[in-house]
Amino acid sequence: MTKPLLIIGNKNYSSWSLRGWLALTMAGIDFDEKIIPLFESDHADTMARETPAGKVPVLIDGDATIWESLAIAEYAAELNPDAGLWPADAGLRAEARSISCEMISGFTGLRNQFHMNCRRRIEGITPSEAAAADITRIQHIWRDCRNKYSDNEAGEAGEAGEAGGDFLFGAFSIADVMYAPVVFRFENYFIDVDPICRAYMTAILSLPAIQAWKAAAEAEPWVIEEEEL
Numbered sequence: 001m002t003k004p005l006l007i008i009g010n011k012n013y014s015s016w017s018l019r020g021w022l023a024l025t026m027a028g029i030d031f032d033e034k035i036i037p038l039f040e041s042d043h044a045d046t047m048a049r050e051t052p053a054g055k056v057p058v059l060i061d062g063d064a065t066i067w068e069s070l071a072i073a074e075y076a077a078e079l080n081p082d083a084g085l086w087p088a089d090a091g092l093r094a095e096a097r098s099i100s101c102e103m104i105s106g107f108t109g110l111r112n113q114f115h116m117n118c119r120r121r122i123e124g125i126t127p128s129e130a131a132a133a134d135i136t137r138i139q140h141i142w143r144d145c146r147n148k149y150s151d152n153e154a155g156e157a158g159e160a161g162e163a164g165g166d167f168l169f170g171a172f173s174i175a176d177v178m179y180a181p182v183v184f185r186f187e188n189y190f191i192d193v194d195p196i197c198r199a200y201m202t203a204i205l206s207l208p209a210i211q212a213w214k215a216a217a218e219a220e221p222w223v224i225e226e227e228e229l
Contacts, residue, residue, distance in 0.1 A: 004031040004061035006072075009038045011217040015116040015181035016069045018213060020057035023073035023177045025209045027083040031059075037222050070104060073174045085177075087169045092149065096168070096175040099141050103178040110134035114185045118217035121188045135191055138182060142197045145169060150200075166203035180204055184214075 006024060008017035024031050036056060059066040059075065066075050077085035087093045109130025127135060145168040165171045168179070183204040186193060193201065204210060 002062070004029065004059055006031050006033045007056055007058040007060070008033060008035055009056045010035065010220055010222050011213055012118050012220050012222070013038060013116050014056060015111075015184075016055075017057045018116075018181050018184075019069035019177050020059065020072040021213065022180055022209055023069070023076045023085065023174060024059070026172055026177070027076035027080045027085055029076055029079055070100060070174070070178070073177050077174065084171055085174050087171075087173060092169055095145075096173050099145070099168070100175050100178040102141075103182075107134040107138065107182075110138070110182070110185065114189045114191075116181055116184060117188060118184055118214050119220075121190070123190045125189055127191075135186075138179070139193060139197050142168065142179070142200050143194065145175075146196050146200055166199065168200070172207075176204065180210065 004024070006020060008014060008021060011017065021033065055067065057067070057069060057072060059072045061075075064075075066072050073085065077083065087096055109128060109132075113128050113131045114125070149169045150166055151170070167173065168175045183201045185191070186197075187201060187205065
């Protein structure tokens with residue numbers, strides 16, 4: 001049986017590719033991957049040929065073609081419901097979807113100033129007004145979720161968390177998939193965060209899947225100068 005194929009961009013730079021890849025990996029789905037290096041000389045032609053929307057990531061599974069990271073994550077959750085990529089509780093699931101969609105549609109100030117770059121750490125950049133507002137909002141989301149749903153410092157589960165754990169809704173979920181690239185940004189640009197958010201970042205960065213992605217990103221040969229600040 002042919003495995004699903006995930007088409008992604010450079011692991012060092014492509015935050016959306018990370019989201020699709022991480023969702024499939026955390027769902028325990030066996031898949032092949034194909035990298036289309038971003039901004040190469042034939043990049044536009046390759047993207048038009050390989051992807052229906054001209055963007056990555058794209059998942060091809062038999063006759064199904066799924067593009068856009070959240071759609072891929074939803075598909076992964078349906079392929080393996082036992083992975084629990086969404087909270088089982090309807091209220092928590094709705095909240096997890098809400099903050100996932102907020103990530104997709106917002107935070108352009110942060111994205112525009114602090115580009116995804118897994119292998120480089122840069123100090124001393126002052127956030128713009130827009131980026132600072134995004135950083136404040138993201139920390140509020142993380143802090144609110146962890147206070148309500150995750151294990152606290154005493155090792156006790158949050159008031160409504162499922163299965164305990166160190167993530168936004170206790171157990172790892174698609175909400176964590178959506179915010180994982182932000183963790184890389186905060187870490188690599190030395191963004192100042194409070195202890196609750198730092199604990200969350202540590203939980204994400206400690207995931208074997210995240211460590212594997214980072215190692216692959218560091219080993220890539222491609223350098224995109226406009227992404228290097």
